[in-house]
Amino acid sequence: MPIQEVAKIWMDGSLVDWKDAKVHVLSHALHYGSGVFEGIRAYDTPQGPSVFRLDDHIKRLYRSAHIYHMDIPYQPEELIGATKELVKANDLAHCYIRPLVYLGYGEMGLNPAGVPVQVSIAAWPWGAYLGEEALEAGVRIKTSSWKRNDQNSLPPAAKATGQYINSILAKMEAVNGGYDEAIMLNQHGHIADGSGENIFIVTDGKLYTPPLSDGCLGGITRDSAMTIARDQGFEVIEQSLVRTDVYHADEAFFTGTAAEITPVRELDDRTIGEGKRGPITKQLQETFFAAATGELEQYRHWLYPVN
Numbered sequence: 464m465p466i467q468e469v470a471k472i473w474m475d476g477s478l479v480d481w482k483d484a485k486v487h488v489l490s491h492a493l494h495y496g497s498g499v500f501e502g503i504r505a506y507d508t509p510q511g512p513s514v515f516r517l518d519d520h521i522k523r524l525y526r527s528a529h530i531y532h533m534d535i536p537y538q539p540e541e542l543i544g545a546t547k548e549l550v551k552a553n554d555l556a557h558c559y560i561r562p563l564v565y566l567g568y569g570e571m572g573l574n575p576a577g578v579p580v581q582v583s584i585a586a587w588p589w590g591a592y593l594g595e596e597a598l599e600a601g602v603r604i605k606t607s608s609w610k611r612n613d614q615n616s617l618p619p620a621a622k623a624t625g626q627y628i629n630s631i632l633a634k635m636e637a638v639n640g641g642y643d644e645a646i647m648l649n650q651h652g653h654i655a656d657g658s659g660e661n662i663f664i665v666t667d668g669k670l671y672t673p674p675l676s677d678g679c680l681g682g683i684t685r686d687s688a689m690t691i692a693r694d695q696g697f698e699v700i701e702q703s704l705v706r707t708d709v710y711h712a713d714e715a716f717f718t719g720t721a722a723e724i725t726p727v728r729e730l731d732d733r734t735i736g737e738g739k740r741g742p743i744t745k746q747l748q749e750t751f752f753a754a755a756t757g758e759l760e761q762y763r764h765w766l767y768p769v770n
């Protein structure tokens with residue numbers, strides 16, 4: 464998806480012009496994938512542009528950095544302030560926000576001691592991740608032949624740049640095969656997550672999603688969907704799932720900051736339920752968007768207005 468350029472990017476403490484936000488080709492992260500990042504969205508709300516669950520995303524960024532011994536040279540409050548400042552400076556009503564913490568230029572070799580930890584935050588308008596029509600019609604997905612990163616090789620709890628090479632293999636395979644997205648299994652054959660989304664199924668009126676121990680990212684949209692579903696009286700169960708659980712489900716959907724709530728209508732050429740967005744998926748999706756755009760008092764605490 465082409466990036467829509469805006470005016471400014473926050474880089475190591477100040478706003479710089481978009482075209483000047485550059486790094487050296489010998490930056491550590493470029494060679495070894497030694498970075499951690501976040502994906503956040505800001506929505507247009509009655510109180511102006513508001514960043515969705517900003518504190519939780521920044522918290523996860525520090526938790527990712529902790530796994531890799533990266534000492535972020537800013538306080539969380541500073542990055543929260545910088546994010547709001549950036550959205551405001553670019554005059555964005557709604558956007559996708561990408562904070563990145565990475566090992567910069569200084570030394571080469573695998574021991575990162577002595578390499579500076581650098582931070583940037585960019586924001587730009589980004590539409591529906593799997594296509595606008597997918598939000599209503601749902602997507603067709605395929606079980607990947609590539610396994611999700613193992614807990615003991617690249618811990619999925621970290622949102623590290625390098626581990627996305629694993630997701631890229633899965634995504635390319637799915638798209639080249641004519642599918643919209645991949646679903647990835649762990650080494651035990653349990654479903655972990657999509658290349659960039661968590662998955663839920665609905666069976667007999669109950670929601671099921673894989674536990675974090677099966678190798679999925681602890682998605683913030685996953686948490687939002689679970690909260691909304693429970694608030695609406697649904698039982699939500701974190702339980703290991705295999706692909707046939709999805710074949711037999713009444714409904715399925717993806718959650719993610721980029722993907723928001725996207726229905727899944729087919730897995731491995733098997734129709735899920737009626738092969739279209741299910742009623743519970745629709746209900747959760749509508750509540751999610753209403754919450755994100757500030758229409759629901761109940762979820763107003765998830766919003767961080769930039770003004």
Ligand code: PPE
Pocket residue numbers: 501502503630656657658659660661679680681682683684685718719720721722
């Ligand atoms: N699993 C993976 C592997 C993942 O990358 C994401 C987010 C999620 C689950 C959902 O997490 P959350 O966004 O907190 O609900 N993927 C990000 C990157 C997508 C990209 O293509 O880049 C995102 O959605 O921002």
